[in-house]
Amino acid sequence: MKRIYLYSLILFLASFYSNVKAQKNSSKTFSFVLGSWEMQTPKGKIVEQWIQGADKIMKGKSYRVSIKGDSILTETLQIRKTGKDVFYCSTVAHQNEGKEVCFKLISTKDRIYIFENAAHDFPQRIVYQNLGKNEMLAWIEGELNGKSRKSEFRYKRQ
Template identity: 35%
Template sequence: MKNIILLVFVLLLILACKKDDKSIEIAVSKFAKIEQLKWLKGNWENVTELEQSFEHWTQENDSTLLGHSFTLIGTDTVFAEKVTLKQNGDDVYFTVIAYQQNNDQPVTFKMRDSKKGIFTFENPEHDFPTRITYSNPTQDSIHAWIEGSVNGQKRKVDFLFKRSD
């Protein structure tokens, strides 16, 4: 009788462990899309003779990355924005607040593509840009660009950063 009870206990223990493994597996895969963007975490810069641009990314939780970027010309801040990259279900959203633009209100772009390390977010309702793309061409670099139309003319602006931390 003791052997049967011991056998049942061991079987229950094995089943419980397998259940925990699956729940861990589900938790990891639940945010697989945002996992692909975690290479952004850290400090990035693009310094030229004319201007200095900086980006800083942190991880808030399993589903969210937070970014802050700004550009200086001399000692004047000419651009600054706060970004939230968040996975909600199967979708990833890039929400940006660009200070002194859009009445400091957030604008959200939805991830459309993520091919070969290139991540594209779109919002066709926004004036400019309608598309924001981030890529990681080499381990310690970011190539980002924004696209859209200005006065009926297609426009693309590139941003190149290198890791600074």
């Protein structure tokens, strides 16, 4: 029984340390997103572009590009530290009255970064997974109208 308690304590502390480390140096932790990413879809592609701002805020934009090449900005993004916490903030065109919605970083394990806002209608979680230099998986998940939903975005570096 003591071993189970000890292992549980070690796992908890390791998880806590990982979250603290990510929150202390968020610009290094999330540097894998920097650059331009794209995902092909039947209607064209989705492009996500990230830069490091001088203020240590990661700034991103997401576009939909049609097969004809027309692009439309769908959202502006930020990953920023506020106090001791890190937030993923999104302003989506034609949603939330143009107001920014933020999701708090709750987990950083195995190169998977989970941001959550349980009070948001959908999604309640935004997740990024670092798959290496040229691939990144992102997904949104939560409940909508009482049903569990998840949408994945498998990006390749441009």
